[in-house]
Amino acid sequence: MKIGVITWFHYENYGTILQAAALQEYLKSIKTEPALIEIPFYQIDSRQIRVNFSERVKSHISNKIVSKRFGKYFAAKSKKFHDAIYAKYNVMPIEDTFSKTCNMFDLLICGSDQIWSPYWYNDFYFANFPDITVPKISYAPSIGVKEIPPYLQGTYYSTLKHFNKLSVREESARKEIERITSLSCQTVLDPVFLLDRNKWLEVIENVQDLKPDYIFCYMLGDNENHWKAIHEFASKYNMKLVIIPMKSVSYLEKGEHCYDAGPYEFLNLIANARYVLTDSFHASAFSIILQKQFYVFERTAKTDAHSQNSRIYNLLEISGLNDRIQEFNHKRIQETEDIDYQKVNLRMGPFIQKSKKYLKDAIKDVSVRK
Structure with a gap:
């Protein structure tokens, strides 16, 4: 099965890159063919970002100072972030249109990180276009906040009702989505937990x-x-x-x-x-x-x-x-x-297995329907 994954993987944020890598590794381990789908550049809706003027000025000045003093390191760092994805995993560029690219897969997974945050809602991260015809599920996206603003609640319902299976990363997000949509949603762990300690130690190569x-x-x-x-x-x-x-x-x-x-x-x-x-x-x-x-x-x-x-x-x-x-x-x-990590592992084990089962069952359900 060819699976297109929609998530963040361009930002130079360690968690962002590693969650994307983790989902690719796990999907390959269960004998599917995953690829990360490139997302077209988009403009964040400024109405949804509330940063006061003094904070913006402070941030701008700080960034200029940091860039001047430490900018010589940034190119090397950027290359390492780029290679962590592009040198190791399949990345699908947009062919003609985003929808046409999505329709090349058997299944779409809207993946982890805060891609569903109401502060930068964007249809690309929900694959919310009428000409996308393949099934889609979510695996551990985060809304990042306690509540979805009232003016976006209808949008979330009309978008999420088209998913075959829904899961999110936080229990509070599950409750919020079920509250405003009445759709069934499951809490699963971030993709980084789909790989165990030994696998991550293998990943730290050279x-x-x-x-x-x-x-x-x-x-x-x-x-x-x-x-x-x-x-x-x-x-x-x-x-x-x-x-x-x-x-x-x-x-x-x-x-x-x-x-x-x-x-x-x-x-x-x-x-x-x-x-x-x-x-x-x-x-x-x-x-x-x-x-x-x-x-x-x-x-x-x-x-x-x-x-x-x-x-x-x-x-x-x-x-x-x-x-x-x-x-x-x-x-x-x-x-x-x-x-005491013996106790922690006993607690985490069932949640990890539940998360893996959700993902396997959702993929199997789509496969059977096809």
Whole structure:
């Protein structure tokens, strides 16, 4: 069966690339022929992005400073992101039209990451065009927020009713979709959990082995209090920080910086770390898969209407690791006992099998109907 996967895989975001790679690897392992479908460039609807003027100015200035000082690393980093997908997996370019390309497959899967977020709703990520005739299912897309805005609820219903099977990544998203559409939807795990620890260690190929005498730090937010907590933690254990910088503050923090790290170096840094400190969903997910001690910060306050913390809460609830969360804006890490991964694996196992079963059954159902 030829399967076209619709997801993000162009952004230089480690989780974005690795979730796309994971789904390709798993689909190949169950004897299908997957390909990632190129998505035409589109303009994000500015009505859906609420960033105040001062924040935009601050971000613009910070980006210019970072580009001037560290821009020499960016080309090498970009090539590593590009090669992580294009050198390893089948990518289908658009042939004539997007719909015509989609119709070349036996099945479409709208895949993981926040492709269904209401803040950048786009028909391409739902394959929502009347001339697309092949069946489609979803596997673990995220809406990223607690609620779909009222003005988009009708759009979501009219779009999602055309799917053969629906699944999402967070329990809160499942409840929201079922609430506004009355359609049946299932919660499944992010594609990175479809591959086990040994498979991911195989994926980290030709990457330098590192001594586990460091704390790996990967922060998508720019919260100064979180950085204070991180440095205090490193000082307490007399360990160096190894940082993949993402925002302007992280480029200037004290530690060893990996300015041009690609997706597989990102995995390697997690795999060899003594501790992982992050505010990232995927860094947390890989910490669990690779059985590392970690703490994860809330990137935004619980009261923030645009908070994306729900996916982290959901992951920690499933894995029984709620005590790893660090409250937003706290200046000190609230430490707990080391993670017992034997217990975590016992909890995660049934969820992983349930996720695999959903995907296999959905593919089989389409195959039988054809």
